[in-house]
Amino acid sequence: MDKKEFTVSEVIDSIGISSHTWVIFVILAFAMIFDGYDFMIVNSTNLFVAHTFWPDNPNPGTLMGSLTTWGLLGMVLGGAVGGIMSDKIGRKKMLTIAVIFYGVFTLPQAFSNDLVSFAAWRLIAGFGVGSCIPVVTTVFSESMPSKQRGVFVTFGMAFMVVGWVLAGLIANPICNAAAPIIPGLCNEVTYVLADGGTATMYANWRLCYLIGALPIVYGILLFFVMHETPHWYANNGQLDKACKRLTEIEQATRHTSHEYDPKYLIVPPKPAKVGPSVLFSSKFIVATAAVWTSYFVGQFCVYGMNAWLPAWFTGIGYSPSEAVTLQTLNNVGAILSNISVGFVSDRVGRKRTLAGSWIFCIVAIIICSLFVAPNNFVLCIGLMLLFGFALNFAITAVQPMMPEAYPTAIRNTGTSWCQAFARFGGSASSIVLGGIAGMALFQTAEGATNWSMLVLVLNVPFVLGFICCVLFARETSGKTMDQLAAEEAKLNNSETDGTARFIMILVVAAILAVLCIVCPLAVQGWTKLPIALPVMAIGVLLPFVYFFVFATPQALKDKAKLKA
Numbered sequence: 001m002d003k004k005e006f007t008v009s010e011v012i013d014s015i016g017i018s019s020h021t022w023v024i025f026v027i028l029a030f031a032m033i034f035d036g037y038d039f040m041i042v043n044s045t046n047l048f049v050a051h052t053f054w055p056d057n058p059n060p061g062t063l064m065g066s067l068t069t070w071g072l073l074g075m076v077l078g079g080a081v082g083g084i085m086s087d088k089i090g091r092k093k094m095l096t097i098a099v100i101f102y103g104v105f106t107l108p109q110a111f112s113n114d115l116v117s118f119a120a121w122r123l124i125a126g127f128g129v130g131s132c133i134p135v136v137t138t139v140f141s142e143s144m145p146s147k148q149r150g151v152f153v154t155f156g157m158a159f160m161v162v163g164w165v166l167a168g169l170i171a172n173p174i175c176n177a178a179a180p181i182i183p184g185l186c187n188e189v190t191y192v193l194a195d196g197g198t199a200t201m202y203a204n205w206r207l208c209y210l211i212g213a214l215p216i217v218y219g220i221l222l223f224f225v226m227h228e229t230p231h232w233y234a235n236n237g238q239l240d241k242a243c244k245r246l247t248e249i250e251q252a253t254r255h256t257s258h259e260y261d262p263k264y265l266i267v268p269p270k271p272a273k274v275g276p277s278v279l280f281s282s283k284f285i286v287a288t289a290a291v292w293t294s295y296f297v298g299q300f301c302v303y304g305m306n307a308w309l310p311a312w313f314t315g316i317g318y319s320p321s322e323a324v325t326l327q328t329l330n331n332v333g334a335i336l337s338n339i340s341v342g343f344v345s346d347r348v349g350r351k352r353t354l355a356g357s358w359i360f361c362i363v364a365i366i367i368c369s370l371f372v373a374p375n376n377f378v379l380c381i382g383l384m385l386l387f388g389f390a391l392n393f394a395i396t397a398v399q400p401m402m403p404e405a406y407p408t409a410i411r412n413t414g415t416s417w418c419q420a421f422a423r424f425g426g427s428a429s430s431i432v433l434g435g436i437a438g439m440a441l442f443q444t445a446e447g448a449t450n451w452s453m454l455v456l457v458l459n460v461p462f463v464l465g466f467i468c469c470v471l472f473a474r475e476t477s478g479k480t481m482d483q484l485a486a487e488e489a490k491l492n493n494s495e496t497d498g499t500a501r502f503i504m505i506l507v508v509a510a511i512l513a514v515l516c517i518v519c520p521l522a523v524q525g526w527t528k529l530p531i532a533l534p535v536m537a538i539g540v541l542l543p544f545v546y547f548f549v550f551a552t553p554q555a556l557k558d559k560a561k562l563k564a
Helices: 008-015 019-053 062-089 091-111 115-143 146-175 205-211 215-225 230-235 239-254 276-280 285-315 320-348 350-371 377-398 408-437 451-472 481-490 499-522 532-563
Strands: 188-192 198-202
Touching (some): 008 146, 008 239, 019 239, 091 215, 146 205, 146 377, 285 350, 285 377, 285 451, 320 350, 350 377, 408 532
C-alpha cells in the first residue's frame, strides 16, 4: 500500500478508459434503451390510442396531447424523490428499484380502455422512468475519467434515443397491422375521420405496452451485475468500501495486487446543508439557473414536438404509417447528435457548445418551417433528420453540466430535480402546443392546423436558452469533480440561505402546472378563450423571470469575486 493521499477522481483518472468503463457503459446503455422506449411508446402510439379512447372525436387535440403529459408528470415526481433517495441509499439500489418499478406499471397500460385508467398507470410508471435518467447521468459522471466524462454522459443519452427509435420501429408495424395480433385483447375500433367519414382499425397498440414490461427482467439482472460507485461510498463515510472498489477496478484493469488504504483517501467536505433547498443557496443558484433553464427549454421543445410530429405530417396528407416513420427518423437524427455532442463538448467546452446549439436550433426550425411539404417524403426525411439532430444536440449538451454543477453529497439530488422541473416544461408543452394548434391564428383556410407556422413559436424558448447560457453557464469540461468543488469553495458563498428561494420556485412550478396543464384540461373550450394564449405564455415564461431575478445578481457578484 502507498502512503500517499489520493482522491477517488485521481484514481479513476489514472486508470483511464478500461474494461470497468465499458462494463458500466453497457449496463447503463440498456437502462437508457428501456427508459427511452417506455417514454416514446406513447408518442408512437398516441394516434391509435386516441382513436380507441375517443372514436367519435376526429380532432381530440388537447386530450391527445395529455397522453404524453401524464407520464411526464410521473417523471417529475419520480425524479424529485428518486434523486434524494439515490444520494441516501446509493446509485445501484435506486436504479434497480426504478427500472423494475416502471416495468411493472407499464404492463397494465395495455389493458386500459379509457383515459382515466391509462393516465393513472402512465403517472405511476413515470415515477420509475423519472428516477432512472438522473441516476444514470450521475453514475456516468462518477465512473468515467474526467477528460472523457462529457463523451460518455452524452453517448449514454444516445441510448435513450435508441429506445425512442425502437419504440417507433416496433409501434409502426404493430399499430398498422390489418388484423388483431392478440385476438380478444386487440379489439376492433371504428372511428370518425376529419371529413366526417369513418375508418376501422384494431387496438394492436396494446401489444407495445406488453413489450414495455421487459425491464422487469433487466432490473433483476441489474441487481446482480452492477456495483456501487466509489464516489458514493466515500461521500457516505464508507471509506473502506470505496477503497476496496477502487482496488477491484485497478486490479481488473492492470492486473496488479496494489491496494488503496482508507486512511489516505481524501473526501471533499460535504455541504453544510443537503436537500433540494441548497440548490437555491447563494453557492449554487447560478449553476442551478444554468442547467435548469437550458434543460427546461430542451424538454419543452423536444417532448412537445415529438408528441405532435405525427399530427403535423398526417395533417398535410401523409399516412399514419409515413408520419410515424418520419417521427422515428427524427429520433435517428437525435441519436447522431447525442453521439457527437460529447466529443464537441469535451473539445470546445460546455458553455460554447450549449450556446452554439441554441443558434443551431433556431436555424433548423426555420428551415423545417419553410420546406416541410406534402408529397415530398424524401425531402421530409432529410428535414426530420436535421430537426432531430438540432433539438437533441441542445438538450444533450446540458447533460454533462448537471452532475458537474454539484458536489457528490447532492449530485443526484441536483441532477434529478433539474430534470424533474424541466419535465414540467415537457408535460406542459404537448398540451400548450396542442392548445395553440387549435387557435385561429394557426389554422389554415380548410380548418387544419398550420404546423409549419406553429413550430416557429419554438424560437422564443430557443432565444431564452441562449441568453441563460451566456448569463449563467460556466466552463467545467476536463476538470475533476474535486477541482470543481474547490473552485466553488473559493467563492465562499452561503450554502444555507436557499430555503425562501426554494419555496418560491415551488410556487412557480405550481403556477406553471395550473396555467399550462390544469386549465387546458379542466376548462372546456379553453383554447378558444382570448386569455388562453397570454395566460399559458405567463406560465411558461415565469421560470425564466425567476432565475433572471435571483441568479443574475449572484452571477455578477461571483464574477466580481473572481476578478478581485
